[in-house]
Amino acid sequence: MNWGIIGTGNMGTVIMNALIKSNAVDERNIYVNNRTFLKAYELKEDYPGIHVLQTVDAIADTCDVIFLCTKPKEIVSVAHRLNGQLNEKQLVVSITSSVSVDHLEQLLGCQTARMIPSITNRVLQGTTLLTFGSTITEEMKQMLTQTCKLFSSPLEINDQYVRVASDLVSCGPAFISYLLQSMIKAAQEETGIDEETATQLVETMMIGYGKLLDENLYDLNSLKEKVMVKGGITGEGMKALELCVPNGLNEVFKATHEKFYNEQNHADELVNQLTTKN
Ligand SMILES: NC(=O)C1=CN([C@@H]2O[C@H](COP(=O)(O)OP(=O)(O)OC[C@H]3O[C@@H](n4cnc5c(N)ncnc54)[C@H](OP(=O)(O)O)[C@@H]3O)[C@@H](O)[C@H]2O)C=CC1
Ligand SMILES: O=C(O)[C@@H]1CCC=N1
Numbered sequence: 001m002n003w004g005i006i007g008t009g010n011m012g013t014v015i016m017n018a019l020i021k022s023n024a025v026d027e028r029n030i031y032v033n034n035r036t037f038l039k040a041y042e043l044k045e046d047y048p049g050i051h052v053l054q055t056v057d058a059i060a061d062t063c064d065v066i067f068l069c070t071k072p073k074e075i076v077s078v079a080h081r082l083n084g085q086l087n088e089k090q091l092v093v094s095i096t097s098s099v100s101v102d103h104l105e106q107l108l109g110c111q112t113a114r115m116i117p118s119i120t121n122r123v124l125q126g127t128t129l130l131t132f133g134s135t136i137t138e139e140m141k142q143m144l145t146q147t148c149k150l151f152s153s154p155l156e157i158n159d160q161y162v163r164v165a166s167d168l169v170s171c172g173p174a175f176i177s178y179l180l181q182s183m184i185k186a187a188q189e190e191t192g193i194d195e196e197t198a199t200q201l202v203e204t205m206m207i208g209y210g211k212l213l214d215e216n217l218y219d220l221n222s223l224k225e226k227v228m229v230k231g232g233i234t235g236e237g238m239k240a241l242e243l244c245v246p247n248g249l250n251e252v253f254k255a256t257h258e259k260f261y262n263e264q265n266h267a268d269e270l271v272n273q274l275t276t277k278n
Helices: 010-022 036-043 056-062 070-080 101-107 119-123 138-149 159-191 194-213 220-227 233-244 244-277
Strands: 003-006 031-033 067-068 091-094 109-117 128-132 153-155
Touching: 003 220, 010 036, 010 119, 010 194, 031 056, 067 070, 067 109, 070 091, 070 101, 070 244, 091 101, 091 138, 091 159, 101 109, 109 159, 119 159, 128 138, 128 159, 128 194, 138 153, 159 194, 159 244, 194 220, 194 233
Parallel strands: 003 031, 003 067, 067 091, 091 109, 128 153
Antiparallel strands: 109 128
C-alpha cells in the first residue's frame, strides 16, 4: 500500500516520521509532495527511501491513502485539484478540523476521513482524532484506525466535539508551553532565579510528570492531592492560582471556537464556489 503526504510542513513531517518510526509503513512506500519542492526533497537526508514527487497529480496516480497536510484553505484547493483523478478504492484524509469529511466528499469521488494529529505523535504518543466519511469501507476504517494505533491512541470523534477535542489534543502542547513559560517568567520576576535554571527545573518536572501519568501511578486529581500536603505551602500557592486561572481558560475555548466557525464558513464558501463552477 502506498501512502501520500501533500504538504511537508510541521504536521506532514510529524505524520511521516510517526508512520516510519512506528513501523506502520516502510519508507519506500511513502510519497511526498510540497509546494516548495526543495523542502520535501531535504527529507531524503533522514529518510533516503521515501519518494519525492513533483506534482499532486503524481501523488494521486501512485497512492492508496493521501494525507492533505496544508493549511485549511489550501486543503480545499488541493482536494479540488485532485477531483476526477481518484477512484473509490483510494482514501483522502484531511488533517484539520475545519475541513470536514463532508467538504471532501463534495469535492472528491473517493473514500474520505479526517485525522487530526498532534505534535505528540512525533514520539508515538498522544491522540489522533478520527472522523470517517459516508463512503469509507469498513476495511479501510479498520486499516486507518489500526495504523493510527501504532503511533497514537486513536479516538473516533463526531463533529460536535471535534474543535474542543482538537484544542485539548493538538493545541494543548502549545497552550501548556505558554503556561509553563508564564510560570518561569513569574518565578524570575518574584525571586530573581535565572531563566536557564528555572527552565531546566520546569522541563525535568514535566518529563517526570508525564511518566507518573504514563505509569498510571496517579490521575490528575490524586496527583494534585498528593502534593498538596494539608496546611502546607503548595496549598497557599494553589489558593492564589485558583484566583487567577479558571475564567481565563474559558476565554481560550471561546476564541478557538470563534476562529473555527469562521474557517469552517470559509471552507463551505470555497467548496460551494468550486463545485458550482464545475
Ligand atoms: N501544527 C500543529 O500542531 C497541527 C496542525 N494541524 C493542521 O495541519 C495543517 C498544516 O499545519 P502545519 O504543518 O503546522 O503548517 P505548515 O505551514 O508548517 O505546513 C504546510 C505545508 O503545506 C505546503 N503547501 C501549501 N500549499 C501546498 C500545495 N498546494 N501543494 C503542496 N504543498 C503545499 C507548504 O509548502 P511551503 O513549503 O511552500 O510553504 C508547507 O510545507 C493545518 O491545516 C493545521 O490546521 C493539525 C493538528 C496539529
Ligand atoms: O485547527 C486544527 O484543526 C489544528 C489543531 C491544532 C492546529 N491546527
